[in-house]
Amino acid sequence: MKIVCIGGGPAGLYFGLLMKLQDPKNEIVVVERNRPYDTFGWGVVFSDATMDNLREADPVSAGTIGDAFNRWDDIEIHFKDRSIRSGGHGFIGIGRKKLLNILQARCEDVGVKLVFEEYVEDDQTIARKYDADLVIASDGVNSLTRRKYQQTFRPDIDERRCRFVWLGTKKVFDAFNFIFVQNEHGWFQAHAYRFEDGLSTFIVETPEQTWQAAGIGEMSQEEGIAYCERLFAPYLDGNPLICNATHLRGSAIWIRFPRVICGKWVHWTTQGDGKQVPVVLMGDAAHTAHFSIGSGTKLALEDAIELARSLKTISGSLETQLAHYEAVRSVEVLKIQNAARNSTDWFENVERYASLEPEQFAYSLLTRSQRISHENLRLRDREWLEGYETWLASQAGATSADHAVPPMLTPYRIRDVELKNRIVVSPTAMYSCENGVPGDFHLVHLGSRALGGAALVMVEMTAVSPEARATPGCPGLWNDEQTAAFAHIVKFLHANSSARIGIQLGHAGRRASTQLGWQKMDHPLETGNWPLVSASALPYLPGVSETPRAMTRDDMDRVRDDFVAAARRANAAGFDWLELQAGHGYLLSCFISPITNQRDDEYGGSLENRMAFPLEVLRAVRRVWPEAKPISVRISASDWVEGGIGGDDAVQIGRLLKAAGADMIDCSSGEVTPQQKPIYGRMYQTPFADRVRNEAQVPTIAVGAITEGDQVNGIIASGRADLCAISRPYLADPAWLLRESAKLGYRNVEWPPQYLFAKEQMERAFQRAPS
16 A cells, blocks of 8 residues: 555554554655654653553564653642652653654654655645555644545534643652642642653643633743743742743743544545545544543554554455444544543632542542542552541541441431431332322332442432322322321331431422323323423423423412422421432423523523522421431433533532522433433433532532442542432342442441341352452
């Protein structure tokens, strides 16, 4: 093949090298606009895993790169005049210039033609010049080629909220350092690490608002660097900060990171003679990942490895081979970009976590991308993690002389209710009541989950009136028979377990009068439907659902009083905890969301107006619910639809609910409209709990795709939520917590005495299981 690589960065050089090694007859040209050995970066970071990939692809260059690397295991975090260090992270750093020099020399050794100081404005001209069969567009984040064929590539470019500048210093750091400094303008952070003898990278980053407030945009390049030197002087030991982008003027060295995602990576062109030549994106031209996870160069090199592999091993046409490359790499890149998105968001919102103690702040930073779990930290640095677990347990009032208490097993106290651990059985619809009365099924269902180790077992949404039921099988709490049935269940749980039990009160609103969940969900009953009310006269399923009546003030009075009466009955039944359902498109949720609230009175319009009725209900319930018992409120923190509730709204909703008497916000999302487009994934709703907890300063429950004890440990330990609600895993396994504790090797967990014969057997089974 005849191949032209536009751009002589890591992607273009490495792909050229691999293709020449694959077949010496391949004619490969790498065209670079800069002079030989010019580069404007400082150091780049790899993980040990990346080096393993390089050794497999080309042992010769990998050996040279490995010899030039500086390696370290530790991360040191400086925050609030504290320094916290953990180990086992396995980083290696090398100067960008050194890396390129190694790849350039290796390319020349094997016969790749390197052309410098040639600026490629048109891929077709360069393709014709070298009679190319394949053009690689490895021309960087500002790729002209990507822009030219943007209708094919469909780039999505998002400029992130922080400004950053890539500097260097002769201060040599012996670990990867994250340094946080606050002044009158806001928070600044530095990412600092040694990449060669006598030199370290020193990236300074700060939110745009802080950057503007500090006036850096009006400073000269020298003044801006001097400003950073003063900020970070305690960590530089008198060494200056150095800029090697002297071709830029003023504040142009400060940029915002562009997150690049492309819908396609391959574009086919037709030469004048009819020859079909593909143009393939690679490296930063195809995608970017924020420098805070150190994966930009890794992705570029692994793009090159995969494309070379696809061309060698995939049978069929070139089109088939390129399609395979795009399919494989786009999935792998998306995983990294998802982690990078989490990491980017964390660094853009340091203020969100500024109230955390340094110990928890450090843990939060280390786990920010969700690629590093709690147990992964144990593998990296057991001593550090167990020390942190002990500190965290002491904050919760749990201490032990002989073992560290895992975060999910630490107690939690709110008002006068103490939970033995952080696990909640999420309120999950069972559709198994008659006339709203729970029977033996609910006794067994709720009782078995209490015996299975959860600290708080929640009854599903319980209707405050007959017309408030979502289905005929939903529980209710509007009469004495229902109250007595619930009292029987509560009494059993209290007598036979140390679990607490709570009830979620709600009104289904426009989602009422529907079939059971395992029938045609959200569809009206075939017969016997009852009238619906909602914030506005909008059906849930247009053309299918009945249209609700927009509530009058008299309707609001009646519904509010129904909630109050049900709360009184819940207390009479002995419940320890009460939750209001204000999410998922039910009645209170329909007032909150602008999608479902189209009112033009004092209950519509602004968020404050839309919250008026839900807050009225909360205040009324709080007045009759015992002071010693907590109230939580479940919200949909995102409607997952344009124009609906989003993360910023959720924070404000949390603040308003807290002021009205809510003790905790249960952060779910969606189901407000069938037009929703959720972005699913493990723990996908936890970021909402994180934001509400740490910005609105109100305790939260995380819920949604939390399936493992390791995940719960990470959520609690990082301060992203105070409790975790588990639904589907508990439906499959009533003893979920006991099993997860055994799987993770935690033996000091309470079991019912009747089941103790099984405890050691389960623990031994997990000990013997292959890791």
